Amino acid sequence: MIQFVGAGPGAEDLITVRGQKLLMEADIVVYAGSLVNPKLLDMCKETCEIFNSAYMTLEEVLEVLIHGEREGKHVVRLHTGDPCLYGAIKEQMDALDAEGISYEVCPGVSSFCGAASALKAEYTLPGISQSVVITRMAGRTPVPDSESIRSFAVHQATMVIFLSTGMLGELSKELIAGGYPEDTPAAIVYKATWPEEEVHHCEVRTLKETAEKYGIRKTALIVVGSILNGDYRRSELYNPAFTTEFRQGKAE
Structure with missing residues (x-):
């Protein structure tokens, strides 16, 4: 075995x-x-x-x-x-x-989970995003045309992008061409959960400049989406008026 x-x-x-x-x-x-x-x-x-x-x-x-x-x-x-x-x-x-x-x-804990921990972020916020796209830029390993960064960006979901730190200029262009506004919040998480972990917040348009400023060339994840800006709707699950299998909701 x-x-x-x-x-x-x-x-x-x-x-x-x-x-x-x-x-x-x-x-x-x-x-x-x-x-x-x-x-x-x-x-x-x-x-x-x-x-x-x-x-x-x-x-x-x-x-x-x-x-x-x-x-x-x-x-x-x-x-x-x-x-x-x-x-x-x-x-x-x-x-x-x-x-x-x-x-x-x-199974193991993925680095995209480690990145969320480093960011103190929740990828699936009510009213903002209920989906997470895990993908990468095309490099020496190609990506199907139907799974391009540009095509995924149309959905405006949270994106976690692997293996793309050396292509951040092109990544920004593809994200913007797909529909993300230039000022969409983004973050570069270097070596999530390692002792040398670094977290750098930026915007989609400044990904390359941010990485260059801090000397980050590899071993980083890119997180993109409005879940990073702090606005969201409260979850219904713990709303006092919301009835679940375990709890009867109370009218305000």
Whole structure:
């Protein structure tokens, strides 16, 4: 059994209890060294073999996983955040399926949740936005035309944009072309939940200038939307006049 484990957004104590247990039991760990906090590896036992996938190809990663599993060892593939987002795990799972090797996925806290925590923000505010678009700019990995930043911007929903810190000038243009006013609140969250976390508020039109001012070139999430400006309607759930399954509303 191979375990794909979400390492969480950065802080070493934000891995799940299950993920921590699997790390402590592992004989082999292959971790995404470009993003995973290396302090998490301190949980591993001294005899654990550790491989940094930042220097490996898919084929090399699979060779370690498959060889370890066939030797009867506990194998953990440690991904940043939650593996379901930009984790490139589907190709690994398909290869394991082809080899008849079983695996499980242990979810983790995504960095987009860590960014909300850093911002002290709620992505889904009544009367403002009830949807969250998680996406990225097209780069070396293309994005379908139907999922362009411009097409998503039409909806005016909260957007959390991954893997785009090096393209902020173009990102601003696409957001504005899609319908966001130039002064729409935005934020750059660098290394959310890490000790070196930085939060910089700005507007859609000033994303590039803000990143340049603070020397941010990678490892940041971009949050866009009116949920950042403080205006919203109170939730009905806790309104005294609102009846729920558990509480009878009272007329004012």
